[in-house]
Amino acid sequence: MTSSTSVLAALAIILIDLLGRAGLDKVLALAGGPDRVALWAQLQSVVELVSTVAIVGVLQGLTVLVAQAGDPRAERGLLREALKLGLATSLAVALAAPLLAAWLTQEKIGLALFVLAALAGLFTVVPATLNAYWLGKHMQRRMLGLALLSSAVLLMIAAGAGLGLPLRELMLMQCLALLLFAGATWRYLRKLAQEDGSREGDKEHFRKLASFVPVGLAIGIMSPVSMLVVRGLLSGMLSWNEVGLLQALWRSAEWVTATAAGVMTLVFLPRLSASHGSAQFNRELARAGMIVLAASACLLLLIYFNQRAMLATLYDARFAVSDEAAALVMLGSLVRVASWLFLFGLYAASRTRLIVVGEVLSLPLFALLLWLFADGMTLERASLLYLASYIVYLGFNAAALHWPLRNSGRKSTER
Secondary structure, eight states: OOOHHHHHHHHHHHHHHHHHHHHHHHHHHHHHHHHHHHHHHHHHHHHHHHHHHIIIIIHHHHHHHHHHHOOHHHHHHHHHHHHHHHHHHHHHHHHHHHHHHHHHTTTSSOHHHHHHHHHHHHHHHHHHHHHHHHHHTTOHHHHHHHHHHHHHHHHHHHHHHHTTOOHHHHHHHHHHHHHHHHHHHHHHHHHHHTSSOOOTTHHHHHHHHHTTHHHHHHHHHHHHHHHHHHHHHHHHHSOHHHHHHHHHHHHHHHHHHHHHHHHIIIIIHHHHHHHTTSHHHHHHHHHHHHHHHHHHHHHHHHHHHTHHHHHHHHSOTTOOOOHHHHHHHHHHHHHHHHHHHHHHHHHHTTOHHHHHHHHTTSHHHHHHHHHHTOTTOOHHHHHHHHHHHHHHHHHHHHHHHHHHHHHHHHHHHHO
16 A cells, blocks of 8 residues: 555655746746736647546556556556557647647647647656556655656746747757657666566557546547637637636646645555455545545635735736636635546546546536637636536536446345
């Protein structure tokens, strides 16, 4: 099981990532204001679009299956297949992502920049594969080194932004740094995956990992594309300046939501995966709920009461929103965290089809609601629709996990 030292390492990984992102956002805000923050977020949505199809699909499956394997040869076989399948999935998305993103951004950003963003996303998959493998083996302390290297990339980009470099040069810096990072990790992965030289069971490993591909395509495509659509819609209904304000509000809540997601991924997903099918599964799920939800509620409330000071600190005094918009985003973020609790239960149970169906009811539903209620759009209305979409998502995930569990319990009783 995960040791207390590994839990501390997991928290350090989350904090390093958040500090790196916050530092970059701060420099972007000072250098170019809300518009620059929003446009950089659009580029990073493409990075996420390409990488996330592997990270939340095949690589999440790698973590689950390695946690359940218990055989070093099987673990290395899973690693080999996950690396190939993850890169292939991301490459397929990378070929189409730049054109789609350029169209959704209404040519505010050139196609060449989105091509660079797609390449950055592809390079990200290689170290992410090693991360997923180590996570399945409860090696969070080793993951800390990769997190430090990733933060160094963000700090380098922040330094470039502080020097006034345009977006094109910043994206080139990101691509080159990630290419070097991926190259070094690739050599280590190839050596690790070929230690025993055995290929026995690789077809079965491929089959199991392939069942997670639809999840990766659903979440990895729909979430980033939905955010591209959301920002594009709001830029037309409001302005890029107001999109930047809402992005800043989401980013402030991300200090809590990203921490919650990180704890559930780095601490509870391996535990849930290893305990699935036993009574311990429900206890782990309840423990995750008590720890993560209680802490998230307290921290989001703290952010709400100090949102003006926090936005001014993370960005500058130009970033200010109403109390109503802030309250709705914080409440929506708490509901989002609650929905993830059941989502990770579904991952551990390998209920990939239900995960795919549920994904439509999160950010894609939010984008649809914005389009349906476009007339008279305000930041407050957008925040309310954000909350509404995640209430629906929470309800679906809870039902999707609870219903099969209840039915399986009935079947065992009948026997």
